[in-house]
Amino acid sequence: MIEIHNIHKAFNGKKVLDGVSGVFETGKTNLLLGASGTGKSVLLKCIVGLIKPDLGSVTFDGTYFTNNKLDIRQEIRRKIGMLFQGSALFDSMTVEQNVEFPLKMLTDMTKEERKERVDFCLKRVGLEGANKKMPSEISGGMKKRVGIARAIAPHCTYLFCDEPNSGLDPQTALKIDELIKEITEEYNITTIIVTHDMNSVIEIGDKIFFLYEGKKLWEGTRDDIMDTDIKELNDFIFANRLMRDAKKVEEEEREEEEERRYNGQLASQGKEKAPSEESVETEKEPHPDNPEGPAATTQTGNDKV
Amino acid sequence: MLQSFGKYLLFMQSLFIRKESARILFGRTVDEAILIGINSIFIVAIVSTFIGAVTCVQVSYNLNNAFIPRSTIGFMVREMTILELAPTITSIVLAGKVGSSIAGGLGTMQITEQVDALEVMGINSASYLVLPKVVAAILVFPMLVILAMFLSILGGYLAGTLSGELTPQEYITGIRDGFIPYNITFALIKSVVFAFLISSISSFRGYYTSGGALEVGAASTSAVTSSVIAILIGDFVLAYILL
Ligand SMILES: Nc1ncnc2c1ncn2[C@@H]1O[C@H](COP(=O)(O)OP(=O)(O)OP(=O)(O)O)[C@@H](O)[C@H]1O
Numbered sequence: 001m002i003e004i005h006n007i008h009k010a011f012n013g014k015k016v017l018d019g020v021s022g023v024f025e026t027g028k029t030n031l032l033l034g035a036s037g038t039g040k041s042v043l044l045k046c047i048v049g050l051i052k053p054d055l056g057s058v059t060f061d062g063t064y065f066t067n068n069k070l071d072i073r074q075e076i077r078r079k080i081g082m083l084f085q086g087s088a089l090f091d092s093m094t095v096e097q098n099v100e101f102p103l104k105m106l107t108d109m110t111k112e113e114r115k116e117r118v119d120f121c122l123k124r125v126g127l128e129g130a131n132k133k134m135p136s137e138i139s140g141g142m143k144k145r146v147g148i149a150r151a152i153a154p155h156c157t158y159l160f161c162d163e164p165n166s167g168l169d170p171q172t173a174l175k176i177d178e179l180i181k182e183i184t185e186e187y188n189i190t191t192i193i194v195t196h197d198m199n200s201v202i203e204i205g206d207k208i209f210f211l212y213e214g215k216k217l218w219e220g221t222r223d224d225i226m227d228t229d230i231k232e233l234n235d236f237i238f239a240n241r242l243m244r245d246a247k248k249v250e251e252e253e254r255e256e257e258e259e260r261r262y263n264g265q266l267a268s269q270g271k272e273k274a275p276s277e278e279s280v281e282t283e284k285e286p287h288p289d290n291p292e293g294p295a296a297t298t299q300t301g302n303d304k305v
Numbered sequence: 306m307l308q309s310f311g312k313y314l315l316f317m318q319s320l321f322i323r324k325e326s327a328r329i330l331f332g333r334t335v336d337e338a339i340l341i342g343i344n345s346i347f348i349v350a351i352v353s354t355f356i357g358a359v360t361c362v363q364v365s366y367n368l369n370n371a372f373i374p375r376s377t378i379g380f381m382v383r384e385m386t387i388l389e390l391a392p393t394i395t396s397i398v399l400a401g402k403v404g405s406s407i408a409g410g411l412g413t414m415q416i417t418e419q420v421d422a423l424e425v426m427g428i429n430s431a432s433y434l435v436l437p438k439v440v441a442a443i444l445v446f447p448m449l450v451i452l453a454m455f456l457s458i459l460g461g462y463l464a465g466t467l468s469g470e471l472t473p474q475e476y477i478t479g480i481r482d483g484f485i486p487y488n489i490t491f492a493l494i495k496s497v498v499f500a501f502l503i504s505s506i507s508s509f510r511g512y513y514t515s516g517g518a519l520e521v522g523a524a525s526t527s528a529v530t531s532s533v534i535a536i537l538i539g540d541f542v543l544a545y546i547l548l
């Protein structure tokens with residue numbers, strides 16, 4: 001169980017977190033939900049101590065963390081697995097070495113045990129066979145999955161995932177969500193997931209915390225989330241539901257636009273032999289051969305002057 | 306300026322608290338040493354050979370007095386390269402090569418949250434990443450400087466004899482003339498000090514990068530600039546104290 005109390009954080013006078021409190025229960029997938037830029041990642045980093053909050057405290061299973069002695073914080077940190085928003089794989093190491101790294105540093109497993117565990121974790125995230133690849137050689141979604149494998153490899157007690165399924169196709173996203181939920185329940189760990197994906201909320205959100213402009217506006221279960229009367233949350237849910245449709249429409253529009261532009265280019269290529277100097281010279285009298293083209297450019301030129 | 310010097314001192318101190326196990330640090334140091342050595346041996350070889358050659362040609366151009374023996378050219382090449390050119394120029398070249406790569410590498414790790422990933426695992430990222438680099442540089446730089454001394458004298462030999470300025474015998478006589486072993490010791494002390502300055506300053510610049518790719522570039526540049534200035538100041542101070 002992780003408890004946070006009244007966390008405040010400002011960057012250069014700009015408030016990012018404004019008194020966030022909450023309890024994240026063991027064996028449950030706790031979601032931090034909110035729009036982009038509301039401070040979800042900052043809150044997560046405050047909890048694990050990568051960012052020092054200006055005010056407030058974090059407690060891991062009753063042990064005070066935030067300003068405690070270094071050894072105690074170190075002790076707690078060794079039980080933390082974390083997936084970063086940008087995966088944060090060590091890019092000088094192969095996939096396999098990335099997953100093995102925490103085992104090497106934090107446990108006293110033998111080489112064979114480590115190898116076994118690495119293979120198990122990679123299989124768990126569906127990445128058998130990618131062992132020897134470098135991070136620069138795999139896709140963004142695969143990096144996410146390696147990041148998860150690295151986070152769960154040393155049997156963590158606390159698991160933090162910053163947008164584990166953003167940038168993944170819906171199918172893989174679902175798989176990742178389910179994987180995290182399974183691991184959470186199987187090992188009875190405390191999991192906090194940052195997301196802005198309503199699908200994740202519906203599928204795995206045992207407990208949901210809705211953040212809005214640095215404040216926690218709502219908390220509850222996925223069953224309650226649909227019938228709240230908090231305007232910001234309803235807007236968020238609505239926008240999310242519409243998002244996919246909107247995206248589709250937007251994409252179609254963009255494609256159409258591009259096609260139009262492309263066709264326009266094709267059409268104008270025939271007239272390209274009329275250079276701009278000529279159009280300046282022929283300012284007064286349009287070219288007799290091609291009265292339309294240069295005349296049009298001349299007009300816009302005149303407008304500017 | 307003073308503030309960043311204070312921050313630098315704190316950074317250096319942080320390398321030594323809550324260190325990782327010696328076994329891990331040793332492995333990392335060996336890796337870093339190989340990296341530094343292999344990456345810079347080629348440029349060091351080229352630069353030092355040419356420095357020796359140019360020194361020889363220029364000295365012989367300035368020494369056309371019939372009363373001065375030609376072997377003096379060899380003597381001068383040795384004095385100049387061993388005492389100053391091999392350690393200092395090599396270090397300045399390495400500041401560009403090693404310093405920028407240290408700062409760029411650490412800066413990239415910082416902005417892509419790889420440093421945070423280490424910290425979350427409860428690892429002292431500064432110590433884990435930086436200490437091996439500093440130790441590796443201190444081990445490898447003197448070797449590179451010895452190589453540079455050897456090659457610059459060889460470069461002088463080739464330039465002097467191939468151009469017919471002096472005979473091989475004269476050059477070798479000059480090289481052996483009035484040799485002071487302490488000069489080599491002094492050059493190696495310099496190389497160790499410069500190794501420390503370059504690796505620690507570049508690490509400091511890279512480690513405290515924040516922002517994006519642009520800042521990583523800026524960190525690399527400032528690492529090289531600061532290192533070169535530190536080398537020149539260090540060179541002067543060491544010459545003043547130790548000679
Ligand atoms: N190191 C920092 N220095 C200054 N400002 C920061 C820093 N980190 C975050 N911020 C600011 O804090 C705010 C919240 O950032 P955060 O990364 O927590 O957003 P988020 O909720 O995770 O958004 P997203 O869903 O896009 O990841 C942003 O306005 C950002 O500019």
Ligand SMILES: [Mg+2]
Nearest residue numbers: 040041085162
């Ligand atoms: Mg974020």
